[in-house]
Amino acid sequence: MPVIESSQGPIWRLRNRNETLKRWFGWLFGVAIFLWCWQQISDATTWFFVWDAPNIAGDILGRATPPRWSYMDNLWWPIWDTLNIATLGTIGALILAVPIAFLAARNTTPSTLFIRPIALLIIVATRSINSLIWALLLIAIIGPGVFAGIIAIAIRSIGFCAKLLYEAIEEIDQSQVEAVTATGASRWQVMVYGIVPQIMPAFAGIAVFRWDINIRESTVLGLVGAGGIGLQLQASLNTLAWPQVSLILLVILAAVVISEWVSAKVRGAII
């Protein structure tokens, strides 16, 4: 924040001349890199396909409309499966995530040196692998079907739920915990009275939020054979049955919109 003395008194500028020049060169450099990258991508692209894309897209859209409404009879059961995968998977994840979160939070972990790193490792490991990959692994282990989907969703969600929950635990008001401890309460009683009431809103929010995400994730699990509506989607894509594909996409869209609406309502009610 330089101030320049002049005959009219001090003049204030946000940056001095040096900083301004540096910023200009920074921008120049950035634009040059962008143009170079553009060049590289352009060379690697078969532009014929790109120019042709609108025609192809229009062609597929033409074939896909109108959706084959009669196919809906085959979709009720898979969409119900999809909902169940998401819901049961989320419940399973929460059951496992709660103890892990308490072990990972700095203020509740029994040992910062040994147990906390293990809990954090579980959180990172389950979060870093996509649910489709978990599903592929689990199908190999327990065979294809809805159960593999549920477990895949559950494992994938542990890290997400546990991470958000342990952050909530670390942010609690410690004086309430102190007050409950001062009454002579045991460790578990302190947890139930001092900590749990403080993290309940966070817990409910995380649960609904993750359920909402899991509805979306479980719609694609069928692509690898883990049950749900993705199975129908893949079959329809493979046989180029575009009217069925468009109906399935509409059904998925409806499911996601409804789940968003439900989770927004629930979160609104809690907060």
Added chain:
Amino acid sequence: MLRLDALTKTYKTGDQALKAVTLDVPAGQVLALIGPSGAGKSTLIRCINRLVPPTSGKVTLADVDITSLGAGALRRERRRMGMIFQEYALVERLTVMENVLSGRLGYVGFWRALTRRFPQKDVDEAFRLLDRVGLLHMADKRADQLSGGQRQRVGICRALIQDPALLLVDEPTASLDPKTSRQIMRLICELCAERGLAAIINIHDVALAQMFVARVIGLRFGEIVYDGPPDGLTPETLNEIYGEEDWEATIEKIDEDDTAEAAE
């Protein structure tokens, strides 16, 4: 009844919060602990119930050495020491009744606590205490719906339902307006007199302390520099506790307040 013997606390940072404090509190005595911020007042009362573990020295409550107790025995002794906090430290999302009953946690098992099935005699006592502090109609409200003064009353009930022999009170009036501060101080002192409780009250407001307590301890840099009756606090002693300042206004104000109080 309570005895501190060369109680010392050195924090990990190397700050010596308490320097061999020795203090005797007879049963039923209410004393005020005054001193500048950082003098070690909060540390002192937290060392008594070991929310802060003392570095060395001894705390004895009715012939029990608190400093050497194991975890289970410490919890049992904590039941005999009720604590009241500056920012009330109520569990905000629980009801007033649950907050009061949480004072009985040291007496009930885990499942009773989890399912909130406290013995009927505890519930009766909770209602009686809430009635005593004038909050019976609030029993079912959530703690975060109460005003500051009301919350502190709930905090007092939570401490008293423990059936303690000693109250540890940490800045009970620091977040309250002047009138509510007096009401809360009066309530604490009345309840101590009714039940024959000893109390250690950390307080910033010298005038308020002088108004209500029989004994004042002045703490400075972790050492006791004054121990005597409230009217023994002269500008010189306050200088010693807090440092140089013009104290005439503070002390005179008390006298005016007292006469105003008496005239009411």
